[in-house]
Amino acid sequence: MKKILIKNVTLITMTNEPPFVGDILLDGDIIAEIGREINLPAGEAGEIIDGTDMAALPGLINAHQHTPMSLLRGFSDDLKLMDWLERKMQPAEERMTPEDIYWGAKLSMAEMIRSGTTAFADMYMHMNEIAAAVEETGMRASLTRGLVFTVPDGGRRMTEALDLIERWSGAADGRITTMLGPHSPYLVPPEPLGEIIELAEMRDLPVHIHLAETREEVIQIREKYRMTPTEYLYHAGLFDKCHVLLAHSVHLNRRDIGRLSGMQGGVSHNPVSNLKLGCGIAPVSELLEQGITVGLGTDGAGSAATVDMFEEMRAAAWLQKLDYGDPTRLSARQALGMATRESAALLGLQQEVGILEVGRKADLILISLNKPHLQPVHNLESLLVYSANGADVDTTIVNGKVLMRGRRLLTIDEEELFRQVRTRAQRIVEGI
Numbered sequence: 001m002k003k004i005l006i007k008n009v010t011l012i013t014m015t016n017e018p019p020f021v022g023d024i025l026l027d028g029d030i031i032a033e034i035g036r037e038i039n040l041p042a043g044e045a046g047e048i049i050d051g052t053d054m055a056a057l058p059g060l061i062n063a064h065q066h067t068p069m070s071l072l073r074g075f076s077d078d079l080k081l082m083d084w085l086e087r088k089m090q091p092a093e094e095r096m097t098p099e100d101i102y103w104g105a106k107l108s109m110a111e112m113i114r115s116g117t118t119a120f121a122d123m124y125m126h127m128n129e130i131a132a133a134v135e136e137t138g139m140r141a142s143l144t145r146g147l148v149f150t151v152p153d154g155g156r157r158m159t160e161a162l163d164l165i166e167r168w169s170g171a172a173d174g175r176i177t178t179m180l181g182p183h184s185p186y187l188v189p190p191e192p193l194g195e196i197i198e199l200a201e202m203r204d205l206p207v208h209i210h211l212a213e214t215r216e217e218v219i220q221i222r223e224k225y226r227m228t229p230t231e232y233l234y235h236a237g238l239f240d241k242c243h244v245l246l247a248h249s250v251h252l253n254r255r256d257i258g259r260l261s262g263m264q265g266g267v268s269h270n271p272v273s274n275l276k277l278g279c280g281i282a283p284v285s286e287l288l289e290q291g292i293t294v295g296l297g298t299d300g301a302g303s304a305a306t307v308d309m310f311e312e313m314r315a316a317a318w319l320q321k322l323d324y325g326d327p328t329r330l331s332a333r334q335a336l337g338m339a340t341r342e343s344a345a346l347l348g349l350q351q352e353v354g355i356l357e358v359g360r361k362a363d364l365i366l367i368s369l370n371k372p373h374l375q376p377v378h379n380l381e382s383l384l385v386y387s388a389n390g391a392d393v394d395t396t397i398v399n400g401k402v403l404m405r406g407r408r409l410l411t412i413d414e415e416e417l418f419r420q421v422r423t424r425a426q427r428i429v430e431g432i
């Protein structure tokens with residue numbers, strides 16, 4: 001594989017060092033060198049990218065997605081979560097063919113690459129199609145078959161989940177990893193939940209699950225089990241040994257937060273989806289105080305409307321400041337850390353990605369700063385969180401491969417993509 005040398009770029013490594021101007025050398029899928037000035041040895045071939053007036057940072061990592069739901073973007077807004085899910089999303093999802101899933105996933109991936117996301121955690125169905133799209137587009141992903149047991153054929157879903165794990169773990173040059181995905185406390189009764197936990201422990205599989213997204217969920221679980229949703233998972237033993245990726249975790253009381261303390265994995269905070277569905281504000285400050293890892297995700301585009309992680313960073317910071325009436329809460333640097341390092345840890349990729357460091361996987365983005373809304377540069381971290389958006393990303397690199405350069409996608413034919421998406425989306429929602 002060839003070398004790529006990015007020169008004269010402002011590096012935000014997300015280690016403890018402050019931003020500095022320098023060069024970064026990628027050799028195949030690995031970051032080979034970072035320094036003030038690097039030159040390719042004479043006669044050595046490689047691509048040189050001029051990073052002047054650009055910032056380089058680790059690729060953003062979306063810790064909670066349902067990629068094919070991009071097909072349902074804008075189709076059913078301004079509804080309560082349970083109505084939105086049961087009356088709109090689920091009937092539409094029943095009509096989705098494997099090919100629809102493939103194109104919907106690809107639409108999300110195009111949007112993610114364009115807005116600087118290099119890796120994501122996905123929970124959905126027809127996972128072979130999503131995996132194929134990941135393989136083609138060049139992204140990194142942790143894939144999960146969503147498991148619901150309030151339907152007659154829950155068992156088939158379990159078979160599909162195991163098939164995904166067998167077939168795709170470590171595939172696409174190691175870019176694909178997998179998890180087990182019991183949907184949520186309200187769609188997974190105690191017995192299958194126990195079986196899933198047993199399986200996860202036995203085979204050392206991480207678990208991706210929704211938790212305490214709405215007040216209705218808290219009421220429903222209390223009526224059924226006399227417990228909070230967190231308590232329900234805790235008593236089932238989920239946090240004993242498994243690495244767990246908890247999506248949302250909005251409605252946690254003090255004791256629930258205590259129950260999560262010491263857990264492996266952590267919480268994907270999805271502030272835009274929570275805002276739009278009126279769910280509430282997750283107790284991010286308290287989770288952090290307990291040493292719980294908090295990353296960032298968008299949720300599907302059916303709820304969040306975009307999958308731009310710059311929006312999530314901004315919303316996460318704003319919400320903590322608003323919630324506490326205290327602008328010192330959740331700084332720009334913390335928000336950047338959540339979208340990179342912390343999300344990487346949620347995906348179990350803390351050794352591979354999330355910071356720019358020699359020996360790590362070459363997943364990074366370049367952001368062009370020659371824009372009115374990004375000048376002058378007093379504090380680059382502030383600028384990226386409070387002023388930038390996904391459209392400012394110029395270049396996206398995953399595993400040493402350039403997926404977007406100068407805002408042109410190199411692994412996706414967008415003309416064909418839009419053609420497919422328009423007709424498929426229309427057919428799926430007709431009459432719902």
Ligand SMILES: N[C@@H](CCSC[C@H]1O[C@@H](n2cnc3c(=O)[nH]cnc32)[C@H](O)[C@@H]1O)C(=O)O
Pocket residue numbers: 066085089090093123124125145146147148157183210213273299300303
């Ligand atoms: N419905 C699938 C399995 C679940 S995949 C993941 C599911 O999560 C749903 N989903 C997406 N966003 C949210 C959310 O914010 N809360 C709860 N569920 C969601 C989504 O509609 C999808 O059905 C089946 O029949 O096999």
Ligand SMILES: [Zn+2]
Pocket residue numbers: 064065066210247299300
């Ligand atoms: Zn979700």
